[in-house]
Amino acid sequence: MYSPAPDRYDNKVFNRCGNSGLKLSAISLGLWHNFGDVTIYDNSRAMALRAFDLGITHFDLANNYGPPSGSAERNWGRILKDDLSAYRDELIISTKAGYTMWPGPYGDWGSRKYLISSLDQSLKRMGLEYVDIFYHHRPDPETPLEETMRALSDIVKSGKALYVGLSNYYNPELAQKAYQLLREMGTPCLIQQVKYNIFDRRVEQEGLLNLQEKEDIGVITFSPLEKGILTNRYLKDIPQDSRLASGSPFLKEQDINNDVLEKVRLLNDMASQRNQTLAQMALAWNLSKSSVCSVLIGTSKVSQVEDCVKATENTSFTEEELKKIEDIVR
Ligand SMILES: NC(=O)c1ccc[n+]([C@@H]2O[C@H](COP(=O)([O-])OP(=O)(O)OC[C@H]3O[C@@H](n4cnc5c(N)ncnc54)[C@H](OP(=O)(O)O)[C@@H]3O)[C@@H](O)[C@H]2O)c1
Numbered sequence: 001m002y003s004p005a006p007d008r009y010d011n012k013v014f015n016r017c018g019n020s021g022l023k024l025s026a027i028s029l030g031l032w033h034n035f036g037d038v039t040i041y042d043n044s045r046a047m048a049l050r051a052f053d054l055g056i057t058h059f060d061l062a063n064n065y066g067p068p069s070g071s072a073e074r075n076w077g078r079i080l081k082d083d084l085s086a087y088r089d090e091l092i093i094s095t096k097a098g099y100t101m102w103p104g105p106y107g108d109w110g111s112r113k114y115l116i117s118s119l120d121q122s123l124k125r126m127g128l129e130y131v132d133i134f135y136h137h138r139p140d141p142e143t144p145l146e147e148t149m150r151a152l153s154d155i156v157k158s159g160k161a162l163y164v165g166l167s168n169y170y171n172p173e174l175a176q177k178a179y180q181l182l183r184e185m186g187t188p189c190l191i192q193q194v195k196y197n198i199f200d201r202r203v204e205q206e207g208l209l210n211l212q213e214k215e216d217i218g219v220i221t222f223s224p225l226e227k228g229i230l231t232n233r234y235l236k237d238i239p240q241d242s243r244l245a246s247g248s249p250f251l252k253e254q255d256i257n258n259d260v261l262e263k264v265r266l267l268n269d270m271a272s273q274r275n276q277t278l279a280q281m282a283l284a285w286n287l288s289k290s291s292v293c294s295v296l297i298g299t300s301k302v303s304q305v306e307d308c309v310k311a312t313e314n315t316s317f318t319e320e321e322l323k324k325i326e327d328i329v330r
Contacts, residue, residue: 005053013312014054015293017218020190024092024294025288028058028220028291028314033243034300035075036066043301048079050302052087054309060193060220060296061126062096062137063118068213069101073125075317081127091132096167097124098137110140110148112276119160134161135193138168149178153185163190164221170202172211179215189217193296198230198267198285198329199260213291222288224295225253229260230282232268241300266328270321276314280306283311285325 014023029051035044046061073095084091097118100108119134134147134155144330164187169175175192182189192212194203200223203209212219220312225231227250228243234256238244241252243251264278271281288294299305317325 002049004049004087004101011322012054014057015218017191017293018190018212019170019216020163020196020218022092022190023220024218024220026294027056027158027283027309028060028294028296029056029294029305030222030298031059031072032060032062032065033248033298035072036068037075038067041078042076043073044301045079045083047085047299047305048076051305051309052084052091054305056305056309058092058094058294060094061122062100062135063122064099064110070121070125073122073143077126077128083302084221088164093126093128093131094133094135094165095119095126095131095277096135096137096139098135098167099121109138110151110156111145112151115151116155117150119155122267123160130159131161133163133165135165135167136169139171139174142189145177149181149185153182153187156187161170165189165191165193165225167193170206170208172207175208176211176215179217191218191220191293193220194220195223196286196292197224197226198282198325199226199263209289209291217291218293219289219291220294221292222283222296224297225279225282226288227255229256229264230267231279232277234261235265243300263328267325270324270328274314274321276311277307279307280311280314283308284315285317287312287315288317 013026015026016023061073061076097115098110101118106117136152140148147324155161155163156164166175166178166189169178169192179189194208196203233239233242244253268278271278274281283295297308
């Protein structure tokens with residue numbers, strides 16, 4: 001029977017999410033890959049439990065994570081039931097709806113019908129009465145924003161989620177309108193989930209990070225390792241057990257061309273000089289930004305969880321180091 005490490009909270013970093021009362025572990029574990037039915041359950045379970053032992057309290061899911069869709073939530077529900085049920089109050093569990101989940105007009109996007117039905121399905125799959133954070137996964141260009149935000153707010157009022165968040169709302173004007181609506185409905189936006197890493201600067205360029213800082217909304221960054229590129233994974237070759245070799249539709253060989261690899265090598269040298277692995281430096285760089293409260297990692301093995309959590313040991317960068325990173329990625 002699983003018994004968590006008694007020292008799991010010793011010297012671990014928890015950051016306040018915007019101006020809310022909620023603190024998140026600086027490192028959060030995402031279940032997008034490696035938790036579906038196509039992966040080995042024992043490995044998924046080992047990663048989740050090791051993460052909890054190492055002070056990770058936040059686990060991020062979505063209705064469509066798998067494959068097949070729904071299976072990551074089901075497998076996570078099994079881990080919860082078999083191993084973590086006694087620790088529910090130590091966990092922050094998030095899920096989302098917004099991408100295609102079931103056939104017909106009610107299984108996608110942002111209608112009230114879809115969001116409420118989808119969360120009910122997610123709760124059943126995970127065996128939960130409520131999630132801690134429920135996100136709208138992506139903006140819907142057709143449904144009125146007010147309907148989507150009203151559904152999120154009503155979900156909180158019904159007790160099925162404690163907080164709500166937005167994901168992939170990259171347009172600052174749209175994000176600001178959504179924050180305002182949620183505030184007026186008495187359910188302020190807790191957190192925004194965005195892609196951000198040393199290579200991907202869209203949120204800086206489009207002004208979203210500035211807005212989030214001004215509005216004091218918590219930011220959690222996904223794919224902080226650029227799906228594995230910002231690690232030592234591809235420095236020599238394409239490992240057989242890597243996401244790239246698995247034929248993932250989300251990571252292609254052309255994403256790792258010679259130009260990218262050269263930059264990764266230079267960043268890797270720099271990380272060594274800081275006594276960090278490249279993964280640790282990439283996570284530390286994200287965590288050094290004031291509005292980022294947590295980085296949302298994916299892992300395929302326990303050793304990666306162990307490596308990543310050590311990123312919090314050094315999250316400060318000199319001006320010279322920051323400039324060097326900019327020179328490398330330019
Ligand atoms: N809201 C959204 O639309 C959205 C979109 C994408 C992701 N997300 C969330 O963000 C989470 C993370 O996304 P992601 O998986 O793309 O993140 P990521 O952390 O950028 O990439 C994860 C991959 O990096 C490699 N890796 C991780 N730690 C490593 C280490 N210490 N050393 C070497 N390699 C390491 C592994 O690759 P290998 O598998 O090759 O070993 C792992 O699968 C998802 O699970 C999900 O919860 C949200």
